[in-house]
Amino acid sequence: MKQYWKDYQKEIADDNYFYVRSCIRQNFFPGAENLFIDILKNKLGKTVFEDAEHTTCTGIGYHTDVVPLETTMTVIARQFALMKEKGYRNMIASCVTSFGLYSEVLDMWKHQPELKEKIAGYLMEATGRTFEEPENMVHASDILYKYRNEIASIAKYKLINKTTGEPLKVVDHIGCHYAKTFPERGVGGSEFPQVLTGLITAWGGQTVDYPERRHCCGFGFRNYLVQPNRGYSISQSKIKLESMKPYEPDLIIANCPGCSMFLDRWQYTLEETEGAVYGTCGNKIPVFTHEELAGLVLGYDPWEIGLQTHQVPVEALLDKIGVEYNPDLKYTDRQGNLIGEPELINQHVC
Amino acid sequence: MEILRQIQADPRYDESCRSCLNCGVCTAICPAAGYFDYDPRKIVNLVREGDETTLTEIISSDLIWYCGQCMSCKPRCPRGNVPGILIQILRTVSINSGLFAKSGLGLQQLVLKRGIGHNILETGYCIHPTRVDPAVHPEQGPVWEWMSTNADQVYSRFDTGYDKEGPGLLRKISPKALGELDRIFDVTGCKELWRKIEDGAAK
Amino acid sequence: MLENENHRIAVIGAGPAGISAAVTAAELGIDVDWYDKADQIGGKLNDYYQLFPDRTSAMNVLQEFDNLTGTARIHKHFGKAINHIEKNNGRLVLMSDHETVGSADSVIVATGFDFFDARNKEEFGYGMYNQVITSPELEQKLKTNPDSLKFDGEAPANIAFVHCVGSRDQQIGINYCSRLCCVTGIKQAIEMRELFPSCRVVNFYIDLRAFGSGYEELYREAQEKHQVQFIRGRVSEASENQQHRIVLKAEDTLMGRPLKITVDWVVLLIGMVPSCTQVQVADHQCTDQETGFLKAANAFTGHRLDGQPGIFMAGACGGPMSIPEAAASGKAAATEALQYLINR
């Protein structure tokens, strides 16, 4: 008989990582991945390698049914081939859907070795490459979970309200493809994964358990990507936001780039269409990725890690924690010149 | 080939569609079932009944296009079924048979293929800042509009490698890598699938 | 009948099957060495409130059982779990961990079952949410402290029973049906309606297996007389709201629509699993590979364990079983043991 899911722990390699990026994270959270690499290299002293030749895993194409299974498998085999060529065995995926898909592919190959042979043939034919499966395959949030206490020991800030001394109330949202597809591959299993809760509590915050905690953010692939279908997508986020609202969370964190983006953007849309606001004091709830949360407690500059690319403004939260920042640099370029400002959304002060 | 045999020939079939208890745990937490007139439990049953006329009907209908692929159904099923994966199979068979074009939602495959599909082969990414047009993405809000219109400056702030060859944020994927992707798409039948989507939609 | 008057039978377990086996053997004139890990007879019967289908008091049944056990031929050795049987020169040696406790010419294994640990079904939040309890816990509350079933000092407004928890579920590696949970849920639903007449009681089931004598009648009584609601759909997840009530999601499969309900109590009807103290027989695996319960050499004809002369099984160590079934099985095993000693 299986163990209790919440006790489930998985093996997370301790160094020498091969990092594969996420399409959505790069687009919408452009500071997050470089921040993650920087934390690994410069704060934790790890070796992490990014190969310029790696590409999308085709996950969004696969889940929108425009890329067939064997194509996706072969593209994934190509990523494995790059990793092997560079001498790495431990893979970190930035994207939760990539991670889920890598897990799925590895599982199918385990049960159907002839399929793996077939894919090896395709890869050879198309690229002349050969691959080996990674020894260790994790999601980026797993790494931060593994080193959460080390990060806490060098953190500049805690997830604590500076004025009241109370821990911040943090909603954790786990991307569905992180553990629902393979519960044993997620820290803590599929029902109550510990991967983000671990970060929140190690860094001084308090997790919020609300009824729709396990509900999907509603990305739904084709249900978002085609404009008239988006009602499905926003309705699911609305279910979550309405359910968490009474708990007055200070912050939402998500390990999936899609979830992070949708929980951020749909708050804007819901205010525009229905006048609904889910945070306190008439504010929306800031949404962070796991890298951004780590960066924040480690004292990185909020604008250097990309918090200005969020639709929900983060300043009220930064003030609550006591994070130092220069408001004048929010919308500037690398040289410090103002790029121009997005249309401002009202922000209230409690 | 009969529809049922095509479904059963998919390597994902065995892991997704065993016998069903009709307990409804899948439908209970399915985001699509709360939103559409859609019931993943019934899909599993229809496939297991295996009636060709019914199967032809469902793969010609909107019914198979509601699922959002979150896979919330997977960890709960007491028989280890995965309706979300069965849906992937049904969609594949629907496209291969051309029947997808009989459904309004199925026909959206053309937009998705020309969007996501072409993005992958042209940029190496499923999505790219230059291809998320604020005009058709008003819900992305003013910050995205700002990022998208000032992409070079915004993205370069975080990585000078933006849109250049070499590692880094949204690097330009090399012609060599794009060439490999293109050949993979050829060899593994993706281009063939795309032809079917274009042809089916044209009819 | 028996040529050698010194033959002894050991009975391991003092639940309904063990009681019945020990009493029967003693009545037939054989000395019985009786073992149980607990200090008293009755096993789980001690924890029950009322028994289905006729709601007999569990204590009365236990008292009646106890009255039968006072014969001189029964020798109680309680407070020690026998977990291993060795063979030595035709004698069966009883071991507790690695210590020899006794020996016998024939052994009846009646070690019963354990309840499924509901924490393994994490989606129901058992062990996390106070308002999620199991059926034996409800039984205990009904028996000793019905007041503890109030919610915030008031009669609960809604109670849900969740069937098939730890049964018929590949996710936790238990594919068999525990059979008795259905009727337990029906009985307890009635008890809750009687205790709190204003309370809505809903049973979430996949198939209602009211197989025993009087069970179907009890089901109908629950529906008609007590207005217990039955919804055909397995609960998919339980979560806690701000008032610490439990929100359940299921599909009403008869409507073909998802369904949501907020309740004050969730009672998980947990299934039966092999006992952690189930006896291991030396040099042989007598358990069913699939279920882990003991398995008779030929379940159609008797209670003999395969390849184990003199060892018999009785009751729920062989799989989910009701109390009358376990008692009958204990009686049958005792007569088979006697037959064995005569024919030996």
Added chain:
Amino acid sequence: MAGKRNFGFDIQGGGRQIDLDHADTSLASELKDAVNAWSACINCGSCAATCPSGQNGGLNFRKLHYQIRLELPTLQELSTLSSCLLCGKCQLVCPRGIPTRYLSIQIMQKTKHYVRENIPSV
């Protein structure tokens, strides 16, 4: 602020979910007192299987009865009962002895008002 912009899609849904916390069971309460064995149904479907009107689609007596016990059906769902011929075949086959023909009449009578109020043309 609401409705300020057209986003190209509608926000709705959730209507498929049966919400037992807020379901209207007033009709069920009335019927419970009026009809013997009201709650004895085991959803075997014998009534629907033998129903002449049900053969043509529309009315599913088993489902309608079940639904009323959960929530108030929509007008459209209730109006399917208008095709009931009151032939009583359902009553002959019910294994739990529910007086289904009488039940059908009772549902019609008790919802007449409701149906009239909501569809003025009826």
